[in-house]
Structure formats: structure tokens, C-alpha cells
Amino acid sequence: MKKYETSQIRNVAIIGHGGVGKTLLTEALLYRAGATKRKGSINEGNTVTDFDPEEIKRTISISTALATCEWKETKINLLDTPGFFDFVGEVVAALSVAEGTLSVVAAPDQLPVGFFTTWKLAEEKNLARMIFINKMDKENASFEKIYAELRDKLGNKVVPINIPIGSFTDFKGVVDLVTMKAYYQRGNEVVEEEIPAELKDEALARHAELVEAVAVADDEVLMAYLDGEEISSDDIKRCLRVGAANKEVFPIACGSAELSIGLQPLLNMLVYGMPAPTDKVKVTSGGKEVELTPDGKQTAALVFKTLADPYVGKMTIFKVYSGSLKSDSQIYNSTRSETERLGQLFYMQGKEQIPTSEVVAGDIGGVAKLQFTATSDTLCDKDKQVFFNKIMFPKPVLMLAVYPKGKSDTDKVASGLLRLAEEDPTISLEQSKETNEFLLSGMGDLHLEIIASRLKKKFGVEMELEDPKVPYRETIKSSTKVEGKHKKQSGGRGQYGHVWLELSPMPLGEGFVFEDNIFGGSVPKQYIPAVEKGVRETMVDGVIAGYPVVDIKVSLFDGSYHDVDSSEMAFKIAASMAFKKGFVEAKPILLEPIMNVEVIVPDEYMGDVMGTLNKKRGKILGMEPVDGQQVVKALVPMSEMFRFALELRAMTQGWGQFTSTLDHYEELPAMVTEKIIAQYKKADENNN
Numbered sequence: 001m002k003k004y005e006t007s008q009i010r011n012v013a014i015i016g017h018g019g020v021g022k023t024l025l026t027e028a029l030l031y032r033a034g035a036t037k038r039k040g041s042i043n044e045g046n047t048v049t050d051f052d053p054e055e056i057k058r059t060i061s062i063s064t065a066l067a068t069c070e071w072k073e074t075k076i077n078l079l080d081t082p083g084f085f086d087f088v089g090e091v092v093a094a095l096s097v098a099e100g101t102l103s104v105v106a107a108p109d110q111l112p113v114g115f116f117t118t119w120k121l122a123e124e125k126n127l128a129r130m131i132f133i134n135k136m137d138k139e140n141a142s143f144e145k146i147y148a149e150l151r152d153k154l155g156n157k158v159v160p161i162n163i164p165i166g167s168f169t170d171f172k173g174v175v176d177l178v179t180m181k182a183y184y185q186r187g188n189e190v191v192e193e194e195i196p197a198e199l200k201d202e203a204l205a206r207h208a209e210l211v212e213a214v215a216v217a218d219d220e221v222l223m224a225y226l227d228g229e230e231i232s233s234d235d236i237k238r239c240l241r242v243g244a245a246n247k248e249v250f251p252i253a254c255g256s257a258e259l260s261i262g263l264q265p266l267l268n269m270l271v272y273g274m275p276a277p278t279d280k281v282k283v284t285s286g287g288k289e290v291e292l293t294p295d296g297k298q299t300a301a302l303v304f305k306t307l308a309d310p311y312v313g314k315m316t317i318f319k320v321y322s323g324s325l326k327s328d329s330q331i332y333n334s335t336r337s338e339t340e341r342l343g344q345l346f347y348m349q350g351k352e353q354i355p356t357s358e359v360v361a362g363d364i365g366g367v368a369k370l371q372f373t374a375t376s377d378t379l380c381d382k383d384k385q386v387f388f389n390k391i392m393f394p395k396p397v398l399m400l401a402v403y404p405k406g407k408s409d410t411d412k413v414a415s416g417l418l419r420l421a422e423e424d425p426t427i428s429l430e431q432s433k434e435t436n437e438f439l440l441s442g443m444g445d446l447h448l449e450i451i452a453s454r455l456k457k458k459f460g461v462e463m464e465l466e467d468p469k470v471p472y473r474e475t476i477k478s479s480t481k482v483e484g485k486h487k488k489q490s491g492g493r494g495q496y497g498h499v500w501l502e503l504s505p506m507p508l509g510e511g512f513v514f515e516d517n518i519f520g521g522s523v524p525k526q527y528i529p530a531v532e533k534g535v536r537e538t539m540v541d542g543v544i545a546g547y548p549v550v551d552i553k554v555s556l557f558d559g560s561y562h563d564v565d566s567s568e569m570a571f572k573i574a575a576s577m578a579f580k581k582g583f584v585e586a587k588p589i590l591l592e593p594i595m596n597v598e599v600i601v602p603d604e605y606m607g608d609v610m611g612t613l614n615k616k617r618g619k620i621l622g623m624e625p626v627d628g629q630q631v632v633k634a635l636v637p638m639s640e641m642f643r644f645a646l647e648l649r650a651m652t653q654g655w656g657q658f659t660s661t662l663d664h665y666e667e668l669p670a671m672v673t674e675k676i677i678a679q680y681k682k683a684d685e686n687n688n
Contacts (some may be wrong), residue, residue, distance in 0.1 A: 001068070001347060001354055004075040006294045006362035010274045011077045011319070013064075013098040015091055015122065017114025018083030020106045021134045023050050023061050025257035026080040032190075032263040033069035033076070035349070039260070048350035049080040053457065054450050062450060064090040064305065066317065066348040066364060074271045077364050083114050085654060086447035088121075089393045089426030093304045093375070095121055096391045097319040097364060100128035100244065100274040107133050107141035107167070107254070111149050113654040119154075128244040128275050132266060133254040136164050137171045143254055154250065159213040160206055161240070161251045161273075162265050165196060174255055174262040175199055177207045178240070178269075179233050185261045213249055214239035237272040245275040277362030281321045283378075283386040290386070292322040294361035298384040299323030299331065301359075303377045304391060308423045308458065309368075316373050317348065317366045321388075324360045325367075325379070332382035338372040339382065375425050393425045396441035397645035397658075400448060401469065402429070405462040414438060416459035420451055427451060434471035434548075445646055470639045471593060472547040472676065473665055476586035479504040481557075484578025486570050497570030499523065499531055500558035503582040506551040508591070508665060512539065515555040523559040523571070530568035531556050534575030543583040545590060545680040550665075554579065590673045593638040596663035598631055605652040606630045612647060616640035617669075635663060 014022045027047045031039040040047035045056035049065035061082040069076050079094040095101065101122040105115055122129055133146050143164050150158045162174040165182060173184035175195050180203065184191045195203050215225040217239040225231055243249030251273055255262020280291040283300060292300055305317040318325070325331060327345045332338075345365050346353035359365035373379070376390045404413045417429045417440060427442045442448040448465055456462050481502045488495040506513065514532045523531070532554075539549035559574075597618070601609050609632055610620060618636035625631075636644075641660055648656040668676075 001070075001075075001356065003358075004360070004363070006278055006360060007276045008073060009075050009077065009277055009362045010100070010270055011079070011098045011277060011362070011364060012270055012274055013079040013081055013091070013094040013101045013122075013127075014104060015081050015094075015101050015118035016083055016104040017112035017118075018060060020083065020104045020109075020112075020114075021257045022083060022104045023047055023080055025104055025132065025134060026067060026078050028257040028260050028263055029076075029078065029267060030067055030069050032260060033071045033267060035067070035069035048352075049078075051351040054453055060084060062087055062090075064094045065350055067350055068347055068354075069267075071267045072271050075363070076267070076270055081118075083118075084446065085114070085117075085649060086442070086444035087426075088117070088443060089424065091118055091121060092393055093391060093425075095125045095127065097302065097304050098125075098127060099277050099279075100130065102270070103129060103131045104134050105131065105146060106135045106138070107143060107146055108135060108138045111146070111153065116153070117654070126247065128247065128273075129250050130244065130269065130273060131158065131250060131252045133252065134257055136167055136254055136261070137169075137256040137259050139168055141167045141171070143167065147252065150252065156213075157248060158250045158252055159210055160254075161210065161269055162253050162255075162262065163199070163203065163206055164254050164262075165199065171256060171259070171261065174253075174265060175203050176265040176268075177203065177210050178236050178265075180207060183262070183264055185259060190264045211236065214243050217242035217246065217248065240269075240273045241275065244273050277321075281388075283321075283388055285384075285386045292386065294322055296322040296361075298381050298386075299325060299379070300381075300386050300388070301325055301331075301379040302388045302391075303373055303375055303379065306373075306375045306423050308419055313369045314422070315366055315368050316370045317364065318359075318379060319364045320359050320361050322361055323381075324358050325365065326358045327356070331379045332385065333373050333377050334380050334385045334387055335377040336372045336374075340370050340373055340379070342367050343369060374422055391425075394443065396426060396428060396443060398444055398448065399439050399441040399468060399642070400465040401467065402438040402440045403464045403466060405464060409461045409463075410438075412459065412461045413455065413463050416455045416461055417451070419459070420454060424451070432468070432471070435469040437468055439468055440465065444649070445643075467642045472545065472668065473550045473591040474542045474544055474547050474583075474588060475508075475549060475551045475591055476503060476505050476583060476588050478587045480582045480586040482578050482582030482585065484574040484576070484581065486574040486577060488570075489565075494562075494565040495567065495570040495573075496562035496565035497527070497567070497572070497574035498560040499556060499571065499574050499578055501535075501575065501578045501582055502555040502557055503579070503586050504553045504555070505586070506553050508551055510551050512536070512550065513553040515553065517555050517557040518559070522561075523556065524561055524566075527561065527566065527568060527571040528556065530571040531575040534572035535579050537572075538576045538579045543580050544588050545677050546684075547590065549583070550591070590668040590676060591665040592668040592672075594635050594663050594666055595638050595641055595660045597634045597636050597641070597644075597658060597660045599634070599648065599656060599658040600626070600629050600631050601648075601652050601656045602629050605656060606632065608651045609648070609656065612644075612651065616644075636660075638662070 027040050030036045048067050064081045081091045081094045162176050165173045182193045182195045215222045221235050253266045300322040301318045301320045303318045307315040378388045380386050484499050486497045613634045618634045621633040623632045
């Protein structure tokens with residue numbers, strides 16, 4: 001691949017809802033630009049950017065893949081992103097290194113939630129945005145319907161740069177409103193002709209709209225337009241680039257990725273309408289915010305993706321923002337305070353690697369086998385250290401417990417998942433202090449299902465995913481006085497410990513209190529710490545269901561001892577015996593964790609959401625309108641929330657969002673308590 005200057009590079013993330021044709025559009029653009037010799041197919045599993053076995057098997061994109069093409073002396077880096085909610089982290093990573101986005105929508109459909117979700121992410125990054133109305137060759141395709149909906153939702157900044165010639169089976173080509181020429185796809189050739197007579201009036205009207213929308217980007221062009229002068233196509237292109245870069249214009253193109261119609265004007269638009277990576281970028285240096293220029297003498301790059309390749313090893317994908325990175329050199333990782341040795345650098349073409357000696361500012365490249373570097377790290381000169389802001393990946397919404405299928409595979413599963421977490425920052429693995437379970441968190445059931453599949457293929461171990469154990473607590477509702485005596489004689493010195501304890505409930509959240517109320521030395525002072533220790537150790541594993549005991553006061557008020565046979569161990573055992581006996585007598589109950597839940601949904605889904613929360617034993621605290629949506633606040637038991645993310649997504653067609661934090665513990669209903677105690681006793685019997 002030839003060398004390109006920063007001004008000749010375009011980094012474009014292709015975004016949108018699942019199933020709208022992003023991967024096929026990427027494939028068609030690569031083929032049209034001559035980057036591939038044949039056009040791949042989703043069904044045949046041979047596209048450039050869907051190369052993961054899981055992607056081929058499921059015919060969906062799972063990871064962001066990078067592919068490059070050259071068009072009109074410009075290098076276009078296309079970042080093909082997934083469209084399903086479970087993989088939104090991949091979209092976030094791509095948007096962190098793109099200057100512009102191409103949102104793909106399907107002409108026969110309404111605008112889906114994935115369009116708005118990814119559009120908002122691009123808006124938050126302040127990126128240039130363009131829209132491609134795909135599938136103009138399908139039944140019920142309507143350019144006008146989608147355009148009207150886009151204008152309604154996004155305002156008058158959206159403006160067509162081409163219009164279709166026909167639709168469905170009559171879809172033949174597009175009219176380019178910039179050059180005012182018609183483009184037809186005939187075989188593998190693109191034919192340029194005059195605009196059909198029946199579309200001339202519409203094309204002139206749309207052309208006038210386009211000129212009016214973009215002329216404000218340039219004072220001279222605006223004055224010429226106001227004076228009634230004809231605006232050249234070169235002036236329109238220049239104004240489009242400025243308007244798109246300033247987010248004042250969102251151009252709309254249309255076509256068919258499957259039939260390769262409308263791709264030439266689209267490629268042209270990516271060249272003249274998308275900004276080059278020539279702007280200054282903000283970084284931190286010496287605790288202060290500074291700006292870097294692409295042509296600066298110092299080197300700075302951001303790692304936005306890590307791949308765990310079973311053959312090549314770990315591959316690090318980065319974008320250079322200033323200076324350049326060169327093969328067979330050293331670079332400093334300021335995030336980790338480590339020096340890395342760079343081997344052969346390469347460009348990514350799907351899964352293929354194109355070797356290069358240098359990756360210049362604005363370009364995206366990769367390198368294998370870095371020792372310390374991970375996603376979001378900064379690579380720079382050691383004597384001119386800078387730090388990019390960390391990529392803010394979305395927080396996981398689904399947490400499940402991990403159980404290895406092989407009893408001896410616990411360590412292999414844990415280490416494999418940690419390796420996969422390097423590749424995918426939206427998953428995390430932790431061990432619960434409450435239940436000792438390994439908990440795997442991700443963005444949805446499909447996400448975790450694919451992680452399990454990758455674990456098996458890459459590391460040869462299998463796991464099962466189950467709902468986590470709820471960290472219940474045990475406590476009591478009444479007071480009792482109870483005796484505990486440990487007496488044993490087995491030849492030689494015996495064991496003797498004798499205590500009287502009073503167990504009393506404490507207010508919820510008050511914890512544990514131990515009181516020494518011994519008078520007259522019935523229990524010597526040297527044995528009292530052992531009594532407390534015996535109680536505390538028993539509390540850890542609970543009495544009735546194996547959960548920690550909380551909110552209880554234990555008073556030692558009497559007992560006896562033996563001059564020879566008493567010991568700390570004997571009193572510890574006696575205290576444990578007394579505590580277990582008294583706990584059962586003092587009306588024991590289970591406490592369950594209650595979550596503070598906030599659900600954000602459009603008005604039309606509010607009734608369904610509130611009904612679902614009520615079925616989950618939730619208490620609705622209230623609701624309030626925020627930004628045209630409703631925020632429902634509720635307290636819901638943790639046991640009912642494990643798969644709420646999936647339910648919410650289904651009932652709101654993906655529009656709903658929620659947050660959940662631990663609020664407090666409260667008494668578990670008696671029927672549920674009895675069921676849990678029965679399960680505990682059965683498991684205990686099986687283990688013994």
C-alpha cells in the first residue's frame with residue numbers, strides 16, 4: 001500500500017442497527033474501490049470484516065473490524081461495527097478513533113432504536129455524520145419516507161446528496177446532486193449519464209436545497225448564492241466538507257449494497273465530505289491539558305482494540321495522533337510506565353495483515369506481541385510523556401455465575417476469561433466475597449454466550465452460566481437465653497467450656513455487638529475473647545441457610561470453668577454450640593438485598609415496565625419526565641433483577657435503560673425463606 005499523508009486519510013465508522021447491511025456495504029465499497037478482487041457474501045461467510053467463526057456461524061457482526069480502500073488519492077479506513085446491543089462496546093471503541101460516521105438505515109423500515117443509539121454516541125463524540133439509506137432494491141423501499149422521518153427526528157441539517165432512480169425491482173441507479181449526473185450500475189461497470197427527464201425537476205429542486213444548506217459554510221459561496229450565481233460542484237464539495245466537519249450538515253446518500261448501486265457517489269462523498277484527521281487533539285501532560293498537532297515532532301498513539309489471536313498472539317490496534325510509529329523501534333507506554341519493543345507494524349484488512357514500515361499521524365495500524373499494553377493505553381515518547389483520556393466503555397448489564405464443566409478446570413476457566421477480558425473491556429470477572437462464586441458480567445445473554453464459545457475454542461475449556469446466588473443474610477426477631485456446654489474426657493487432660501449467652505435482635509444495618517456481662521469470674525477473662533471468636537466464626541457461615549448472620553447482639557452473662565480442663569478452644573466450641581441453639585430459638589429470618597432501580601423509557605412503554613416491576617415484588621417510588629422520556633424509580637429485590645436487562649430490552653424494543661444499586665436489606669417473605677432453607681438442608685445432606 002502506498003504512503004499517504006495525514007490530509008489524505010479518512011477514518012469512518014460504519015454504524016447503525018443490526019441487520020441494516022453495514023457489513024455488506026463495507027464489502028461492496030471495498031470491491032468497488034478495487035481493494036478486493038471479489039465481493040464476499042454474508043451467507044457464504046467470506047466477507048472481509050466478518051471473519052470470526054462466531055460471526056460466520058451466526059451471520060452477525062460481533063467485533064469492530066478494520067478494512068482499507070483507496071479512492072481518488074485518498075486512503076479510507078472503514079471501521080465496520082456491530083449493530084446488536086450486546087456489542088455496543090465495539091462501537092464505542094471505533095468512535096474513539098474515527099473523525100466521521102456513516103449511519104446505515106434500511107429503506108423499507110422505520111428508523112430503528114439502534115440508529116438513534118449509535119447516532120447519539122457519535123454526537124457525544126462530536127463527529128461528522130453521514131447517512132446511507134440502504135436496500136433501495138427491496139420491497140416497500142421508500143426514500144421519501146425515511147428522509148421525512150430523518151428530518152422529523154434530526155431537523156433540517158439532514159440533506160440529500162443523491163436521490164434514487166426507481167425503487168424495488170425498478171431501482172436502477174442514483175442521481176448525484178453534487179455533480180448533477182445520473183449513475184447506473186451495469187454489470188461491474190458504473191455508467192454516468194444525464195439525469196432522466198422524469199427526475200429533472202425533482203433533481204433541480206433537491207440540488208437547490210443542497211446548495212442552500214451548504215452555502216453557509218463559506219462566505220464567498222454564500223454571497224454568490226445570494227446573488228443568484230451558479231455554484232460549482234467543487235464549491236459544493238468544499239462546503240460539504242466544512243459543513244460536515246462543523247456538524248452543520250448531515251448528508252444523506254442512498255443505494256443498494258447488495259446490487260452495488262450508489263457506491264461511487266458514496267465513495268466520492270467519503271473523500272470530499274468527511275474530515276481528515278488533521279485537527280489538534282487534547283491530551284494530558286505534566287498534569288495539564290495540552291494540544292498535539294498531527295505534524296508534531298513528538299509521537300502519541302492511542303490503543304483502542306486488542307485481539308487475542310491463537311496463532312499470532314496478542315495483537316494491539318492503535319491510532320497515531322501525532323508523529324509516527326515505526327517498525328522495529330521502541331515506544332513508551334505512559335499508562336503502564338513500561339517501554340515496549342515494536343516489531344513489524346501492519347495495517348488491518350479484516351483478518352489479514354499488510355506489513356508497513358511506518359504508521360503516520362491520523363492512520364490506524366497494528367502490532368503483535370506487546371508485553372504490557374492493553375486497550376485505552378497511551379503510546380508515546382518517554383521524554384515527552386502524554387496521556388489520552390481512557391475510552392469510556394459502557395458498564396455491563398448482565399451478571400451470571402460461572403461454573404466450570406470440569407471440576408479441575410476452575411483455574412483454566414478463570415485465566416481464559418481474564419485473557420478474553422483483555423480483548424473485550426465490556427466483560428469483567430470477579431469473585432464474590434459473599435458467595436465465593438466467580439461472576440462474569442457482560443452486555444447481554446448473547447454476549448456471554450459468545451464469550452463461553454470463544455473460551456472453548458481458544459482455551460479448550462467449557463463453562464456453564466447460571467443466575468448468581470443471592471447474598472442473603474440471617475438474623476433473628478426475638479431474644480433468647482441459651483446454654484452451651486462442651487465437656488469431653490478422653491484420657492489425660494479433658495475439655496471443658498460452659499457459657500450462657502443472651503441473643504437479641506439489633507436494628508437493621510446496625511451490625512454485631514458482643515457484650516461481656518460476666519460478674520464474679522464465672523468465666524475467666526482469658527477465655528472471654530475465645531467466646532466472642534466462637535460466635536463470630538459461627539456467624540460467617542450462618543445457622544439456618546448458610547448465609548452470614550447480621551444485626552445481632554450477643555451477651556455473655558454466665559458460665560463455668562474447670563481449673564485443669566478448660567481452654568480457649570473449649571470455650572470457643574461451647575460458644576458456637578450455644579449460638580447455634582439460641583439462633584434457632586429466636587425466630588430466625590432471612591434478609592434479602594433490595595436494589596434501588598431507575599428505569600428510563602419512552603412514555604408508551606411505561607405501563608409495561610411498571611407492571612413488570614410490580615410482578616417482581618418491586619415498590620414503585622415515583623416517576624418523572626426527563627428529556628421526553630419517563631424515569632421510573634423503584635425498590636426491587638436483587639433476586640428478581642438478574643435478567644431484568646434482557647426483559648427490559650425485549651419489552652421496550654431496545655429503548656429502555658436502567659441503573660441498579662444496592663439500597664438496603666429487608667426481611668424475606670416467609671414462603672421464600674422456607675424454600676431456601678429446604679434447599680440448603682438438602683444440599684447439606686447430599687454433601688455429607
